[in-house]
Structure formats: C-alpha cells, structure tokens
Amino acid sequence: MEDANAALREVMAVALEDVEGWDRVTRRLGELGRLEEATVAARADADAAPDDAGPWLRLGRLLEWGCGYTAAAEAYRRATEVEPENVDAWRSLGHALLFDTERAGSPAGHRPLRAEAAAVFRRAAExxxxxxxxxxxLALAVGGEERIAVLHWWVEVQPENADARGILALELSRSAASPEAAAAAARQAVAVAPNDAWA
Structure with a gap:
C-alpha cells in the first residue's frame, strides 16, 4: 500500500506537459506491476510528446504485456511515423505483427501479417x-529458400558476426539442400569466433 501511495503522489505531482515526469510515473507503475495504470500514464506521456518515438515505444511495450500485439502494433506504427529512421520502432512493429495471433485468427490469416512483418523488417535493415x-x-518473418537467402545476406553484411554464420549453418542443416554447405558455414562460424558457442 505504501508503494501505491508513493506512486499516486508521483502521478499527482506530474504536470500534463512534463514528458520526463510521465516517463518516470510510467516506469514506476510498471515496476509495481500496475500495468493498467502504467498504460494510462504511458498514453499521457505519448500525448505530451507526440513527435518523440520514445513514449510511443514504451506505450507499445506496455500494450504488448497488457492488451496484446494488435494494440501494441498501433503504438509502434505511430513511432515509425514520428521517427521514420528509428530502427527500434521498425523492429518493434515487425515483432508485434509477427506475433499477432489475435488478429491473424488462423495460420492462413497469419500469412498477410508475416508478409507485412517481413516488409517492416526489410525497412529496418535498410x-x-x-x-x-x-x-x-527478417529471417524469422520469411521461410524456406528466402530465409536462407536472408541469412546469406546477413553474413555478407556482417562477415565477422559468428551468430549470423552459425544460424545460417543451422538453417542449411535443416534444409537438407546441401550438407556440405551447412558444414562449411559451421566451420566459418567457428573460424570467426573460436571461443563462441558455435565452436
């Protein structure tokens, strides 16, 4: 009860236009596990700073926990509109779309969301x-040969990334297309980071 009273005093001390204050209140209520009130505070934070992606990202994360991915996607979409070059906003939107089973309704209904998520992740990669x-x-949002192609691009863009090489090796070993290619990718992952988990 003492924590709740302290949080209430914090809320009452925050001016409506005080963005940093709303952020503090949102975080504190979230720490207390009071997601509904934290979401209200996060909406106030976003309304107080409509041109800042940060509050929209925080709101989206709270909505994921309390309301699901459909509501979160709208907050993340707003973050991408506010800051079109914010990679975290695009990645968060992609995740919400990828995991939004509520809106998908069925595996067949999920295909358009996966396609939209893939487009969003492509934007993040750009x-x-x-x-x-x-x-x-992006690899998680696509499947089959396209997934392998994306993983190859990842290795090209980040040749020193052992995770990229290791995940490519795993995917190649699953595809049964080329055991030799999978073994070569695994050897390259070990060569890049011999002390890593891939070794």
Whole structure:
C-alpha cells in the first residue's frame, strides 16, 4: 500500500506537459506491476510528446504485456511515423505483427501479417544494415529458400558476426539442400569466433 501511495503522489505531482515526469510515473507503475495504470500514464506521456518515438515505444511495450500485439502494433506504427529512421520502432512493429495471433485468427490469416512483418523488417535493415538483429528478425518473418537467402545476406553484411554464420549453418542443416554447405558455414562460424558457442 505504501508503494501505491508513493506512486499516486508521483502521478499527482506530474504536470500534463512534463514528458520526463510521465516517463518516470510510467516506469514506476510498471515496476509495481500496475500495468493498467502504467498504460494510462504511458498514453499521457505519448500525448505530451507526440513527435518523440520514445513514449510511443514504451506505450507499445506496455500494450504488448497488457492488451496484446494488435494494440501494441498501433503504438509502434505511430513511432515509425514520428521517427521514420528509428530502427527500434521498425523492429518493434515487425515483432508485434509477427506475433499477432489475435488478429491473424488462423495460420492462413497469419500469412498477410508475416508478409507485412517481413516488409517492416526489410525497412529496418535498410535503415541500419549493421544492426545485430535486423537480419535475424527478417529471417524469422520469411521461410524456406528466402530465409536462407536472408541469412546469406546477413553474413555478407556482417562477415565477422559468428551468430549470423552459425544460424545460417543451422538453417542449411535443416534444409537438407546441401550438407556440405551447412558444414562449411559451421566451420566459418567457428573460424570467426573460436571461443563462441558455435565452436
């Protein structure tokens, strides 16, 4: 109860236009496990700073926990509109689309969302091709030969990334297309990072 009262005092002390204050309140309520109130505070934070992607990203994360991916995707979409070059906004939107089973309804209904997620992750890769996760995100959104092609691109863009090479080796070993190619990719992953998990 004491924590709740302290959080309430914090909320009451925040001016509506005080972006940093709303951020503090949002974080504190989230720490207390009070997601509904944290979401209200996050919406106020986003409304107070409509041209800043940060509050929209925080709102999206809270919505993921409390309301699901459909609601979160809308907040992330707003973050991409506010800051079109923000790779985290694009990646968050892609994740929400990829995991939005509520809106998909069925495996067949999920295909359009996967395609949209793939397009979103492609945009993230255009913005930040050296980001350590954008290529993996894109690979998760596509399947089959396209997934292998994406993993090859990841290795080309980040040749020293042992994870890229290791994941490519795993995917090649699953595809049964070429055991030799899988073995070669695994050897390259070990060569790049001999002390890593791939070794």
């Amino acid at each position: 913005i930040a091709p050296q980001h350590p996760k954008v290529w993996l995100n």
